Amino acid sequence: MMSGEKMVNTQEYALAVEGNLVCNGTALAQAIKLDVPLSFWGGYDSESGTIIDASHPNRGQSMAGKILVMQRGRGSSSSSSVLAEAIRAGTGPVGIVLAENDPIIVLGALVAGELYGIHCPIIVTPAEQFDRITDGDMLSIAGTQ
Amino acid sequence: MLEGECGKAAAFSMRILSQFAAVMGAEELIDISSAHIDGCLYHGQTSLDFVDRLIADGGRVRVPTTLNVGSLDLIHPELFLGEKQVATAGKRLMEAHIELGCEPSFTCAPYQLEKRPKFGEQIVWAESNAIVFANSVLGARTNRYGDFIDLCAAITGRGPYAGLHKTENRRGQIVFRLTGFSNALLHEDMLCAVLGYFVGSKAGNSIAVIDGLPSTINEDQLKAFGAAAASTGSVALFHVVGVTPEAPTLQAALQGQPPEQVVEVRPEDLWTSFQSLSMARHGASITAVALGTPHFSLTEFEYLHKLLQAYSGTPKAGFYISTGRYVLWELEQRQLDKFFNERGIQIVLDTCTYVSPVIREMDGVIMTNSAKWAHYAPGNIGAKVAFGSMAECVRSAYEGKICWNESIWSGK
Numbered sequence: 001m002m003s004g005e006k007m008v009n010t011q012e013y014a015l016a017v018e019g020n021l022v023c024n025g026t027a028l029a030q031a032i033k034l035d036v037p038l039s040f041w042g043g044y045d046s047e048s049g050t051i052i053d054a055s056h057p058n059r060g061q062s063m064a065g066k067i068l069v070m071q072r073g074r075g076s077s078s079s080s081s082v083l084a085e086a087i088r089a090g091t092g093p094v095g096i097v098l099a100e101n102d103p104i105i106v107l108g109a110l111v112a113g114e115l116y117g118i119h120c121p122i123i124v125t126p127a128e129q130f131d132r133i134t135d136g137d138m139l140s141i142a143g144t145q
Numbered sequence: 146m147l148e149g150e151c152g153k154a155a156a157f158s159m160r161i162l163s164q165f166a167a168v169m170g171a172e173e174l175i176d177i178s179s180a181h182i183d184g185c186l187y188h189g190q191t192s193l194d195f196v197d198r199l200i201a202d203g204g205r206v207r208v209p210t211t212l213n214v215g216s217l218d219l220i221h222p223e224l225f226l227g228e229k230q231v232a233t234a235g236k237r238l239m240e241a242h243i244e245l246g247c248e249p250s251f252t253c254a255p256y257q258l259e260k261r262p263k264f265g266e267q268i269v270w271a272e273s274n275a276i277v278f279a280n281s282v283l284g285a286r287t288n289r290y291g292d293f294i295d296l297c298a299a300i301t302g303r304g305p306y307a308g309l310h311k312t313e314n315r316r317g318q319i320v321f322r323l324t325g326f327s328n329a330l331l332h333e334d335m336l337c338a339v340l341g342y343f344v345g346s347k348a349g350n351s352i353a354v355i356d357g358l359p360s361t362i363n364e365d366q367l368k369a370f371g372a373a374a375a376s377t378g379s380v381a382l383f384h385v386v387g388v389t390p391e392a393p394t395l396q397a398a399l400q401g402q403p404p405e406q407v408v409e410v411r412p413e414d415l416w417t418s419f420q421s422l423s424m425a426r427h428g429a430s431i432t433a434v435a436l437g438t439p440h441f442s443l444t445e446f447e448y449l450h451k452l453l454q455a456y457s458g459t460p461k462a463g464f465y466i467s468t469g470r471y472v473l474w475e476l477e478q479r480q481l482d483k484f485f486n487e488r489g490i491q492i493v494l495d496t497c498t499y500v501s502p503v504i505r506e507m508d509g510v511i512m513t514n515s516a517k518w519a520h521y522a523p524g525n526i527g528a529k530v531a532f533g534s535m536a537e538c539v540r541s542a543y544e545g546k547i548c549w550n551e552s553i554w555s556g557k
């Protein structure tokens with residue numbers, strides 16, 4: 001987690017992600033950038049909040065409290081359930097940045113918002129901004145709420 | 146509907162559906178004639194909360210709606226070897242869907258039910274193998290839908306008019322041309338599963354056109370092909386020239402346009418795929434056989450019945466078949482269920498042996514004729530798998546070790 005001093009300055013240093021806000025909400029957190037798309041179903045354990053896909057380079061890492069940055073979604077449509085469950089349990093990301101829109105991922109966040117009032121914003125950002133984001137960057141997503 | 150004139154549950158569902166449709170790029174919603182729900186498999190508290198919210202708001206499905214597999218066999222709950230909490234929550238989730246007016250079919254092969262979609266019907270189906278079969282073999286129209294949105298569509302009776310609901314988006318993109326196959330190999334029943342496994346890995350989410358399969362290919366083989374292709378890829382629609390309804394000719398499958406890519410498929414490509422499906426060698430001992438992924442059809446039971454005539458008594462390895470309760474009822478009417486019982490074969494209903502812990506012999510290699518099972522079972526239930534045709538699975542079960550008929554591949 002961040003030090004107290006850093007917390008004070010985050011707003012200032014955070015990169016405001018721009019693009020198409022496909023799921024509303026606001027978020028301010030550190031980025032976890034995946035170089036390989038992850039299927040939440042079979043790839044993320046919503047109980048422990050860790051990537052469990054054995055073949056994934058980020059295996060063992062957690063998205064809890066972070067903004068997930070990945071090119072696009074992948075795999076099973078049951079990923080919506082796993083993402084919604086992770087958002088509910090607080091083991092999932094607090095925001096998501098994609099380069100390609102993905103209805104399955106958006107759906108998971110929509111349902112968590114509708115059922116629990118926990119809003120995990122999703123923004124689809126153009127390639128040039130997506131490429132500029134590196135793992136660990138402080139990001140902000142500003143919704144319209 | 147959004148305003149609540151059709152009830153709170155319909156308004157809630159429509160709110161999610163319309164946002165989802167916008168993300169898909171759909172400009173409008175259309176009426177659908179049926180829905181198939183995958184949300185009855187338990188993934189955690191959210192699964193239950195979603196359905197309970199709809200029930201509390203007075204929800205009821207507006208179109209005929211079938212249910213995919215759940216977390217356990219409700220007819221034989223004693224088979225479940227997992228945590229009691231999951232069994233209780235899983236059972237509750239399955240029953241909650243019935244309360245919403247869904248049919249308790251609990252099958253991943255709803256296209257094997259008597260009432261199934263007809264050509265051109267607009268539907269919202271979930272479960273990758275059901276989606277690909279409905280689109281490709283029945284010629285009905287659905288996108289790859291999944292949890293939550295399937296039920297929102299069933300409650301509202303509407304679906305997003307985008308993607309594969311539109312004719313122009315159903316054009317074949319990549320042609321897979323079979324070259325150099327012997328007649329025997331072309332008619333081998335496991336060929337389609339292996340071909341599907343290969344095609345899925347190359348096609349991704351493109352629409353594949355298969356050229357060169359015999360016109361005698363049956364629905365069980367098309368089922369195996371689609372399930373495999375939707376496991377290694379995100380294939381939602383394929384065409385088989387001279388077989389599937391939108392592909393009377395190659396030209397028709399491509400809607401008169403040139404293909405984006407042509408891939409030559411040779412027997413050695415499929416031999417490589419075949420080998421990659423197994424984690425053990427010829428002659429290695431096996432502890433169980435798992436058939437019925439997707440759910441075993443009546444014709445598959447008939448074929449198995451015929452294969453078993455060459456053997457007597459019970460097999461050395463455990464023997465499991467996943468199927469739907471409607472298929473079992475047909476077996477009971479024909480008094481065939483007793484035969485399989487006497488052979489020590491465990492018929493598992495309402496669920497599947499790779500999502501529900503029911504196999505007792507997990508300490509060794511498990512053989513299957515399903516490329517989908519071979520693909521998912523290692524990750525899902527930690528199984529060590531071997532793949533073979535149904536005939537090879539039966540022989541291996543009786544011998545207690547992997548018995549492949551490798552000559553089928555050398556005759557290329």
